[in-house]
Amino acid sequence: MSLTTGAYSNAIINVTNLRLRTFIGFNPDEREKQQDVVINIEIHYPADKSFQTDNVADALNYKVITKKVIQHVEEGRFLLLEKLVADVVDICSEHPSVTLAKVTIDKPHALRFADSVSLSLEHRR
Template identity: 75%
Template sequence: MPSVSNAIIRITNLRLRTYIGFNPEEREKLQDVVINIEIHYPAEKAAITDDVEKALNYKVVCKEIIQHVEEGHFLLLEKLVGDVLDIATAHPWVSFASVTIDKPHALRFADSVSLTLEKHCCQDH
């Protein structure tokens, strides 16, 4: 098998509801958010061995993100995106992650407002 450098996991359009915003109506009413995540990690061992233990379990990452977002209250989109990025990069194998969260209908004449944060990580494997 040829050498594999990085796997890129993409979680696309994860639609959740949370409390996001600092206006009184935003603090009292659940709002939709759309989350897109990209996680990079070295996958050579998983690709060669087909061993689940050598792969990054994106289902576990996603469940933790869902719980955090749905149970949280956030004033700023920056805080929400930062928290999700921290969860996405928590595993020591992660070398890079990017998180974009859209807040649909945040502005009157726009489909959504989005914010993206990225993190380059040291690998520990």
């Protein structure tokens, strides 16, 4: 049985370990030099039309979304991880066909004895 004749309709796009640098934090040293962040994105959308037509215009363009995320993160300054994560969720939810966007951002080396600190948020439509 082909996917185009089955009952499949939801697609999940995962962007895994997008590594960027930004100004994040409220301590003086954090406000003066960029830090690494690691972003993981999960986006759900109905893909029934795209896999039936095999037309790019019918699919959600993850490259466009990722470019917006990169620009926003690299050009921004954030005091709180919560603000950064919320902004990225908003970017990932802009397209009207997105039914769920979940974002987790890790801030490596934020705590002395931990690999990273992370925060996750999601938006459902």
